[in-house]
Amino acid sequence: MSRDPLVVGRVVGDVLDPFIRSASLRVLYNNREVTNGSELKPSAVVHEPRVEIPGRDMRTLYTLAMVDPDAPSPSNPTKREHLHWLVTDIPETTNSSFGNEIVPYESPRPTAGIHRFVFVLFRQEVRQTIYAPGWRQNFNTRDFAALYNLGPPVAAMYFNCQRENGCGGRRYHAVSGWT
Amino acid sequence: MWSSGLDKHSNKKKNSNNNSSCGHGGSSRIVSSSSSSRSSPSSTSSILPQTPRRRNMEEVWKDINLTTLHHERPLASLLEQHSHPHHHHHHHRAMILQDFLSGPCSTVAPADAAVEDIPLPPPPPLLPPTALSLSSGLELQCLGGGGGRCGCARITGHSGSSSNSNGSRVNCQAINSSSNNNNVHGGPFMSPSFSDAVIGPPSPAGLFSFCSRKRMMPDVPVIGGDRRHKRMIKNRESAARSRARKQAYTTELELEVAHLVEENAKLKKQLEELRLAMAAQLPNRIALKRSSSAPF
Numbered sequence: 181m182s183r184d185p186l187v188v189g190r191v192v193g194d195v196l197d198p199f200i201r202s203a204s205l206r207v208l209y210n211n212r213e214v215t216n217g218s219e220l221k222p223s224a225v226v227h228e229p230r231v232e233i234p235g236r237d238m239r240t241l242y243t244l245a246m247v248d249p250d251a252p253s254p255s256n257p258t259k260r261e262h263l264h265w266l267v268t269d270i271p272e273t274t275n276s277s278f279g280n281e282i283v284p285y286e287s288p289r290p291t292a293g294i295h296r297f298v299f300v301l302f303r304q305e306v307r308q309t310i311y312a313p314g315w316r317q318n319f320n321t322r323d324f325a326a327l328y329n330l331g332p333p334v335a336a337m338y339f340n341c342q343r344e345n346g347c348g349g350r351r352y353h354a355v356s357g358w359t
Numbered sequence: 360m361w362s363s364g365l366d367k368h369s370n371k372k373k374n375s376n377n378n379s380s381c382g383h384g385g386s387s388r389i390v391s392s393s394s395s396s397r398s399s400p401s402s403t404s405s406i407l408p409q410t411p412r413r414r415n416m417e418e419v420w421k422d423i424n425l426t427t428l429h430h431e432r433p434l435a436s437l438l439e440q441h442s443h444p445h446h447h448h449h450h451h452r453a454m455i456l457q458d459f460l461s462g463p464c465s466t467v468a469p470a471d472a473a474v475e476d477i478p479l480p481p482p483p484p485l486l487p488p489t490a491l492s493l494s495s496g497l498e499l500q501c502l503g504g505g506g507g508r509c510g511c512a513r514i515t516g517h518s519g520s521s522s523n524s525n526g527s528r529v530n531c532q533a534i535n536s537s538s539n540n541n542n543v544h545g546g547p548f549m550s551p552s553f554s555d556a557v558i559g560p561p562s563p564a565g566l567f568s569f570c571s572r573k574r575m576m577p578d579v580p581v582i583g584g585d586r587r588h589k590r591m592i593k594n595r596e597s598a599a600r601s602r603a604r605k606q607a608y609t610t611e612l613e614l615e616v617a618h619l620v621e622e623n624a625k626l627k628k629q630l631e632e633l634r635l636a637m638a639a640q641l642p643n644r645i646a647l648k649r650s651s652s653a654p655f
Contacts, residue, residue: 189607217607
């Protein structure tokens, strides 16, 4: 029995705790839906995607976060997680453009290695005010959810991204040597 | 058990299988070093100081790790072993193989307690860690001569001799079973030349290569420098991430395929039903209807 790609790709573990998917999430960059675990080029993800939340009840609100757990590099994720986007109060059946963009979308620009970019969806019980964190790096999705009582995530998906022209591999830095 | 050291994949798998015969369940390890380091003649040139027989596994492994191909254990000690018939009950463990491969064939001082009565060959001189390299070949030198009891094979690493190793493996097993009562030590790692050597003077004719040891034994502390060790660990993690990535993508595609196939089937069914429904209604529409069009 094949396992959930989120688990195999270690998204569950590095970013999220195991959860049960109770909502659906569609991420479209340039009108193309992104397959979970697929790879996109930085040039394809420059602008924010359209994140659709299919459903029935427009009264249900969702919070969406996009994080990079592999910042600055997967082998050395000291800045895990880097927050790229935070949108709240997205009504079900609509998409992210209908929500509140708390933290504006930042284009992924991985310099070293192949990064995962994770979209996490939380269901809001009420319309609540969520404050932007002071900085993007070292964001912790788990803590964030706990802080705002969002509960466990209801959906998640991720894609991979590396430098446009390759060589996300080891390069020599004068200070840190080969990394 | 012979094959356990040959490449790391079989190593892992076969180690557990080899437990019974080899007695050493730990990961076997072949020390690989650059073939250029091999310079000493095949005959024993130096008698190294004896070490206490009982060494624990770590020490032996360390020796193996630090020993390069140069090291030769004096055949004399091997001979001693041979001269004691009762020694022979010891198991030919994978470690023996490793010992053998890592140093002079006199070796083998297996760390196994079963072989306690075999005098431990003198430990190889500690070679600088840099002598260990992850080169693709393993070069061993066996001691030659010594009454021909021990065959030594010069094993040089080169890619072409993998067939040799297979052949030698077969030989080993054959020899092993046949030579058990001959007190021939080091059965498992015999090369084709070994069998000859049993009879006569050893010849360096036996050549076989081993896959480079790219993996350190888990229980051996950092060998070969921290940097290399760290690099190796990082590389492994990176490889693991790569595999996870690939696996995740594949899994997702499979799920999607399953989903799409299901959806497709459903839609087709729907289409059929609609067609039927339409066909049922159609006659009504086509049916001619009279309508009045005459002016009167």
